[in-house]
Amino acid sequence: MSRASLKTVFTCSDCGASTGKWQGQCPGCGVWNTLVETLPEAPLGGGQKRFEPIGGAAVLQTLSDIEAREEDRLPTGIGEFDRALGGGLVSGGVVLIGGDPGIGKSTLLLQALAALSTAHAVLYVSGEESGQQIAMRARRLSLETGQLRLLAEINLERILATLRSAQPQVAVIDSIQTLWSEQLSSAPGSVAQVRECAAQLTRLAKQTGITVILVGHVTKEGALAGPRVLEHIVDTVLYFEGDTHSSFRLIRAVKNRYGAVNEIGVFAMTDRGLKGVSNPSAIFLSQHGTDVPGSCVLVTQEGTRPLLVEIQALVDQAHGNPRRLTVGLDAQRLAMLLAVLHRHAGIVCFDQDVFVNAVGGVKIAEPAADLAVSLAIVSSLKNRSLPAKLIVFGEVGLAGEIRPAPRGQERLREAAKLGFTRAMIPEANKPRQAIAGIEVLAVRRVEEAVQRLRELD
CATH class of the missing domain: 3.30.230.10 (Ribosomal Protein S5; domain 2)
Structure with a gap:
């Protein structure tokens, strides 16, 4: 079936629910004016099902037989960032960080990766900026980037293959809205693409133990753009707060499976990047x-x-x-x-x-x-x-x-x-x-x- 003959559907940008005709209110989540016209995803050829069960029944465990232990933490070298994370990064954890444009998300993550790269394998995946732009920012911040590896790519399959071969301990994806998968026909940033790319990266993180940090765009209301399921998939959700005209920034944890929620880190924006504030009061x-x-x-x-x-x-x-x-x-x-x-x-x-x-x-x-x-x-x-x-x-x-x-x-x-x-x-x-x-x-x-x-x- 050609794309021209496919009937369009209307997908909610908040919850991802679909309907055959446009409505003012989403039938799934009840939010108004969130339905966007999209093309349905083409089925896989040969009558193949997308998900097929492999093997027999799974092995059951008794909860009391499972050893409970604290997760090992990897400090980023930025104290206020570690505080918001609950003590540092967790192996196999997926962190989603959002905030207004220009508030300092990329700057903070570049500083954190530069500090981690001296002793750990890290990878910065950029889908919005070229390598030259990131190198200029690192030079302006006087960061040591001799061991910091960079990949400028938006194709999900290539990113997944690079992560499997390079096996970094920490990987930053900047940003999730720029990625696209060859398995889907919709454009980058659509509900289907964002949901699928986040799910694939999360699955890889759990299988390999790579810590993945996703950068997310926000809407004009200040919420993370894309389907709400994006926040449910990841382990930790952080928000940057503060006026872009002020030198102070707050980073707040609104979800954290490995630490306390509503924990905040306080930063001051300087000509050398974001610096933690020891006495925020x-x-x-x-x-x-x-x-x-x-x-x-x-x-x-x-x-x-x-x-x-x-x-x-x-x-x-x-x-x-x-x-x-x-x-x-x-x-x-x-x-x-x-x-x-x-x-x-x-x-x-x-x-x-x-x-x-x-x-x-x-x-x-x-x-x-x-x-x-x-x-x-x-x-x-x-x-x-x-x-x-x-x-x-x-x-x-x-x-x-x-x-x-x-x-x-x-x-x-x-x-x-x-x-x-x-x-x-x-x-x-x-x-x-x-x-x-x-x-x-x-x-x-x-x-x-x-x-x-x-x-x-």
């Missing part, structure tokens, strides 16, 4: 000459790392419809906190514009930021600065109660280490033994927290 705290209203320091927990982040709020008289705007925080949660403050603490903001910002470009998803956001709003509305050296954390419920946050003592120790002397925290997080250098103000309800704020110097 310093970049998320503004250096004010004097105390200012609307500023509150939050201790947030990112994976196993407590971070101090400044929450800034600006409350001003509305001219027209009041606006609620957040940067780095959940806008829906802000609306809820304003309602709780009104109902339980008598803080009226229905005629005020409310703007809330997490300093440094960090994105905070945990509800333990509620109390810090609430106190920052009260501080700005009353035009009264919070006490110096005060940190805050705690979740606020709809009934006005303040709920505990996980790992409260670790947060307090991090704050004390950085010189903070007071902490307003949930009653349930109050430590049984005092922590040296920090006074704990335990509160149970949001109105109590506002009242304690008025009593503080």
